Amino acid sequence: MMNLAERAPDYIRAIAPYQAGKPISELAREMGLDEAAIVKLASNENPLGLPPKARAALEAALSDLARYPDGNGFALKAAIAERFAVTQDQVLLGNGSNDILELVARTFLRPGDSVVFSEYAFAVYPLVTQATGARAIEVKARDYGHDLDAMLAAIEPSTRLVFIANPNNPTGTLIKPGALLEFLEAVPEDVLVVLDEAYTEYLAPELRADVIGFLARFPNLLVSRTFSKAYGLAGLRVGFALASAAIVGMINRVRQPFNVNSLAQAAAVAALDDADFLARAVALNRQGMAQLTEALARLDLPYIPSFANFVTFHVGDAAALNSYFLRHGVIVRPLASYNMKNSLRVSIGLEEENARFIEVLEAALR
Amino acid sequence: MDRRTLLKSSGLFMGALGLSTLASRAAIAAPAQAATQGSAVFIPSAKTPLLLNFNENSLGMSPKAQAAIINELPAAFRYPDDARAALISTLAKGNGLSDKQITLGNGSSEVIQMAIHAYCGKGTQLVCPDPTFNYAELYAEPMGTTITKVKLQKDTLAIDLKAMRAATEKFAGVSVVYLCNPNNPTATITPAADIEAWINSAPERVFFIVDEAYHEYVTDPRYASAARLVQAGKKNLIVARTFSKIYALAGLRIGYGLAAPEIIARLDTWASIDNTNLPAAIAANASLQDTAFIRQSLSTTAQSRKIVTQALDELKLAYLPSHANFIFHRVNSSSAAYRENMKKLHIMVGRPFDHTDGWNRLTLGTPAEMQAFVKALKTLRQQNLA
Numbered sequence: 001m002m003n004l005a006e007r008a009p010d011y012i013r014a015i016a017p018y019q020a021g022k023p024i025s026e027l028a029r030e031m032g033l034d035e036a037a038i039v040k041l042a043s044n045e046n047p048l049g050l051p052p053k054a055r056a057a058l059e060a061a062l063s064d065l066a067r068y069p070d071g072n073g074f075a076l077k078a079a080i081a082e083r084f085a086v087t088q089d090q091v092l093l094g095n096g097s098n099d100i101l102e103l104v105a106r107t108f109l110r111p112g113d114s115v116v117f118s119e120y121a122f123a124v125y126p127l128v129t130q131a132t133g134a135r136a137i138e139v140k141a142r143d144y145g146h147d148l149d150a151m152l153a154a155i156e157p158s159t160r161l162v163f164i165a166n167p168n169n170p171t172g173t174l175i176k177p178g179a180l181l182e183f184l185e186a187v188p189e190d191v192l193v194v195l196d197e198a199y200t201e202y203l204a205p206e207l208r209a210d211v212i213g214f215l216a217r218f219p220n221l222l223v224s225r226t227f228s229k230a231y232g233l234a235g236l237r238v239g240f241a242l243a244s245a246a247i248v249g250m251i252n253r254v255r256q257p258f259n260v261n262s263l264a265q266a267a268a269v270a271a272l273d274d275a276d277f278l279a280r281a282v283a284l285n286r287q288g289m290a291q292l293t294e295a296l297a298r299l300d301l302p303y304i305p306s307f308a309n310f311v312t313f314h315v316g317d318a319a320a321l322n323s324y325f326l327r328h329g330v331i332v333r334p335l336a337s338y339n340m341k342n343s344l345r346v347s348i349g350l351e352e353e354n355a356r357f358i359e360v361l362e363a364a365l366r
Numbered sequence: 367m368d369r370r371t372l373l374k375s376s377g378l379f380m381g382a383l384g385l386s387t388l389a390s391r392a393a394i395a396a397p398a399q400a401a402t403q404g405s406a407v408f409i410p411s412a413k414t415p416l417l418l419n420f421n422e423n424s425l426g427m428s429p430k431a432q433a434a435i436i437n438e439l440p441a442a443f444r445y446p447d448d449a450r451a452a453l454i455s456t457l458a459k460g461n462g463l464s465d466k467q468i469t470l471g472n473g474s475s476e477v478i479q480m481a482i483h484a485y486c487g488k489g490t491q492l493v494c495p496d497p498t499f500n501y502a503e504l505y506a507e508p509m510g511t512t513i514t515k516v517k518l519q520k521d522t523l524a525i526d527l528k529a530m531r532a533a534t535e536k537f538a539g540v541s542v543v544y545l546c547n548p549n550n551p552t553a554t555i556t557p558a559a560d561i562e563a564w565i566n567s568a569p570e571r572v573f574f575i576v577d578e579a580y581h582e583y584v585t586d587p588r589y590a591s592a593a594r595l596v597q598a599g600k601k602n603l604i605v606a607r608t609f610s611k612i613y614a615l616a617g618l619r620i621g622y623g624l625a626a627p628e629i630i631a632r633l634d635t636w637a638s639i640d641n642t643n644l645p646a647a648i649a650a651n652a653s654l655q656d657t658a659f660i661r662q663s664l665s666t667t668a669q670s671r672k673i674v675t676q677a678l679d680e681l682k683l684a685y686l687p688s689h690a691n692f693i694f695h696r697v698n699s700s701s702a703a704y705r706e707n708m709k710k711l712h713i714m715v716g717r718p719f720d721h722t723d724g725w726n727r728l729t730l731g732t733p734a735e736m737q738a739f740v741k742a743l744k745t746l747r748q749q750n751l752a
Contacts, residue, residue: 023448045443049443050442059439065426065616068610068616096638096640098640099641124639234443235441235444235643236644237641256472256479258473261619261646262618263643
């Protein structure tokens with residue numbers, strides 16, 4: 001008789017689970033290393049840690065955790081709405097922005113639909129597409145970034161969603177505001193464009209698209225953001241999306257009633273208000289990016305110019321270099337699952353963490 | 367009907383029963399706990415209402431869990447993979463299972479959602495008691511699943527397993543059976559022998575979600591966790607548990623599921639990546655090891671149950687045997703009027719459940735809180751309102 005697990009649709013059984021960056025404790029166990037000596041530059045986390053204001057808010061929120069969270073996320077939605085000059089019914093909260101991406105897929109996709117995204121774009125786009133039984137249309141990248149003309153041409157009558165990561169993970173490439181606007185003007189109105197801006201805070205102001213202005217013009221646009229990167233709250237799991245009230249209302253129908261925990265809500269409100277921390281995070285990232293890319297250039301390792309908090313570089317045998325890094329207590333991100341077997345992605349850390357990465361890299365190449 | 371239309375048509379239902387009623391309590395939630403802790407007398411007021419409506423643990427979390435969170439807060443800028451792995455390992459050992467037989471959820475509600483997404487849809491059936499905790503239905507309904515609700519038995523309000531089983535036998539496609547044990551809102555148990563007999567003999571096309579949110583409170587020997595069926599290698603069920611009840615971590619959102627490795631692998635494709643946050647995983651792990659806190663929660667709940675049942679006996683209000691941190695009892699008015707009258711005294715009790723007008727679900731808080739409740743109940747009785 002057919003096992004129940006085998007009744008899962010083929011498109012579910014075909015999913016290869018997402019591979020996260022290797023945890024520090026796991027490496028310590030595997031290699032017999034001291035956890036404190038390990039440098040983790042694998043998951044694009046914020047090396048400054050928590051924003052001080054978020055830390056204070058977390059401690060204040062600790063006494064009330066036996067009660068269920070505010071399922072409507074009133075305070076956080078109000079803070080986001082005020083910061084981005086949208087109405088509260090245009091704000092959707094997620095258990096990390098990954099939850100947002102899944103909710104969008106679950107709300108708008110069914111078997112027979114198709115989804116357009118770029119080669120080398122964030123791994124979760126094909127995962128959520130597959131999970132709903134929709135068909136992925138992966139468009140070849142141009143210089144490791146989105147080829148918007150080709151993506152536009154790839155849209156079919158069955159296409160319901162287009163995912164765009166800007167800046168893109170894992171390549172760090174950027175779509176300029178003008179090109180993005182032209183794309184939005186050309187996309188059919190019945191196709192939802194999901195603009196994933198997980199790394200947007202790292203951009204210089206002149207490189208940032210006026211997405212709030214775009215939202216007013218394009219009812220088929222959803223902008224996804226996260227508190228896991230520049231805001232330093234990856235462990236708390238909170239992200240949000242901005243879109244038309246109609247789109248947000250529809251997605252709220254499939255959202256879990258209590259999807260964002262109380263600590264995350266409190267910390268996110270405080271983090272939005274911690275301008276000083278954000279400025280320090282962005283400045284540190286700029287310095288770290290210079291430190292790393294100078295070293296890569298000096299070592300003749302080609303890299304993809306990045307606008308985010310990581311940089312992807314090319315080496316002959318990335319798997320061998322990766323295991324050398326691991327043996328020496330440095331965790332970076334291999335990209336074989338992105339079909340980039342000769343590349344590694346390194347997150348930008350503190351100055352001394354970057355220096356350790358460079359030191360091990362130099363030793364490996366010697 | 368396409369999926370968008372389907373979502374639209376189900377939206378009112380979801381909105382009315384799901385998001386709005388569950389979420390609207392937020393405005394009144396915050397101040398109660400500080401007033402509750404450490405005081406012998408609890409005086410409900412507009413500023414410190416008494417919250418006996420969501421089956422939360424009024425004691426607050428284990429001190430060890432709180433210390434563990436504070437200790438790990440500086441690491442909250444990292445993704446929670448390490449803490450999740452450690453919790454899975456503790457849960458596996460504690461339940462006599464392997465790591466591959468555990469999944470974590472953003473609350474046990476996400477575990478239920480994962481199972482519904484994996485097994486339900488058009489051409490399938492969800493069979494659930496009526497009334498019961500309604501999330502399985504909330505998730506299954508918009509997917510086009512046939513929902514078959516089986517009324518509780520007339521006098522005992524026990525789950526009618528025979529009628530539920532008959533519903534699965536009449537349906538040719540896949541049936542998902544949702545069993546809440548102890549059941550919510552009645553706090554009654556379904557004997558392990560009956561559940562096991564069915565799960566052991568059910569045809570392949572029937573899958574069981576056994577929701578054991580209140581498992582830790584049960585002392586009755588007729589009860590046993592369905593986890594022992596998972597231990598025995600059964601592949602047609604998942605057991606859902608939560609840290610929101612006895613462990614007092616409702617605000618952190620963490621629950622887990624126990625099932626065969628291939629079931630867990632299948633469900634995990636429906637779980638959001640990193641679905642449980644770092645403080646939740648840290649606190650859950652510490653809570654599991656704080657046996658003193660669990661003993662304290664059990665003993666205060668037993669004291670509170672006694673305070674309430676004595677008063678109900680005195681006032682001649684019938685109640686069902688309570689095997690959880692809440693009790694289902696009669697009121698001498700409509701349930702809605704009773705809730706409103708209690709609310710005027712700054713006490714939040716119950717919420718609406720189908721087919722049970724004249725009954726109320728009451729959370730068992732601390733003994734001091736229950737004394738305040740009894741005082742209010744007697745006040746209402748003097749006014750002929752309860």
